[in-house]
Amino acid sequence: MDPIPQDAVPRTVRTFAELPERDPRAPMRRAVLNVLGHLAPILGRGTTVLARPRLQVLNLHHVFPDEEQGFRRLLEWLVATGHDLVAYGEGVERLRTGRLTRPSVAFTFDDGLRTCVRAAAVLEEFGTRGCFFLVTSMVGRTDPAEVARFCAERIHMPPTEFMDWDDVGALQARGHEFGSHTHTHPVVSDTEPDGVREELARSRDALLARCGGAEHFSWPYGRFRHFTPRAAAAVFEAGYATCASAERGAHVGPAPDRPEALCIRRDHAIAAWPLAHHRWFLGQAARRAAPEGNGWPEGWRVAGDPGP
Numbered sequence: 001m002d003p004i005p006q007d008a009v010p011r012t013v014r015t016f017a018e019l020p021e022r023d024p025r026a027p028m029r030r031a032v033l034n035v036l037g038h039l040a041p042i043l044g045r046g047t048t049v050l051a052r053p054r055l056q057v058l059n060l061h062h063v064f065p066d067e068e069q070g071f072r073r074l075l076e077w078l079v080a081t082g083h084d085l086v087a088y089g090e091g092v093e094r095l096r097t098g099r100l101t102r103p104s105v106a107f108t109f110d111d112g113l114r115t116c117v118r119a120a121a122v123l124e125e126f127g128t129r130g131c132f133f134l135v136t137s138m139v140g141r142t143d144p145a146e147v148a149r150f151c152a153e154r155i156h157m158p159p160t161e162f163m164d165w166d167d168v169g170a171l172q173a174r175g176h177e178f179g180s181h182t183h184t185h186p187v188v189s190d191t192e193p194d195g196v197r198e199e200l201a202r203s204r205d206a207l208l209a210r211c212g213g214a215e216h217f218s219w220p221y222g223r224f225r226h227f228t229p230r231a232a233a234a235v236f237e238a239g240y241a242t243c244a245s246a247e248r249g250a251h252v253g254p255a256p257d258r259p260e261a262l263c264i265r266r267d268h269a270i271a272a273w274p275l276a277h278h279r280w281f282l283g284q285a286a287r288r289a290a291p292e293g294n295g296w297p298e299g300w301r302v303a304g305d306p307g308p
């Protein structure tokens with residue numbers, strides 16, 4: 001593949017306002033969500049359903065400077081509505097051990113973008129910590145053409161800065177968690193089994209060397225159509241203890257006995273959203289949460305079976 005000429009590299013984005021809106025239906029969707037969010041108490045997604053004991057994982061990709069106010073507002077609202085803000089690993093442990101006695105919310109961040117360093121500081125203001133899923137091949141990458149190509153081809157956004165290992169070390173020292181989002185961010189379902197195993201191993205090796213541990217994994221793009229039962233089994237065979245999707249949902253007990261039988265659901269969120277949007281999605285997940293939603297799709301056999 002020919003290199004991108006330096007004078008053709010797009011400018012690095014540094015604010016949320018600079019991100020292009022790719023979906024022409026987005027304005028209509030926002031209008032509908034505003035209405036639904038304000039109607040949520042009437043439709044049964046109000047304070048009663050939000051008080052349901054559960055684990056809800058909110059997954060973000062970026063918190064640009066012009067999103068920080070919205071992110072802080074979201075955290076304030078969660079606290080005001082009785083949610084317990086927990087670290088991701090602690091939340092999963094509460095689910096597994098039957099200790100979900102309150103509505104609990106954890107925050108994760110995919111891709112390892114540098115804007116999330118500030119997000120970590122905001123979380124600390126509220127006494128909690130985040131889990132950052134890193135694309136390990138991009139940690140510390142600064143070459144403009146390389147970053148532009150990766151962002152365009154793999155995460156479908158303009159070029160933006162990535163964390164380096166100094167950022168990772170500083171956040172880990174302050175209690176934040178790190179996990180794998182693969183080594184190069186492929187579509188796992190389109191990757192040969194040997195390639196999947198290599199992605200898992202290279203990413204985990206990097207995390208073990210730099211962070212001393214690698215318990216958590218989330219797959220790129222996050223929907224079940226982007227994954228396979230064989231890949232899910234490979235995650236646990238590689239030594240990871242948790243596996244997270246980007247399928248919407250929340251978790252209530254009881255959880256499966258075996259770690260490999262649990263598939264974490266995470267609700268996509270954008271810090272700049274109005275509270276009405278968050279209220280709607282959290283209420284939907286809280287209302288629908290059931291123990292059978294803790295596992296893998298029907299027909300998937302993950303533990304001890306390589307799958308189809």
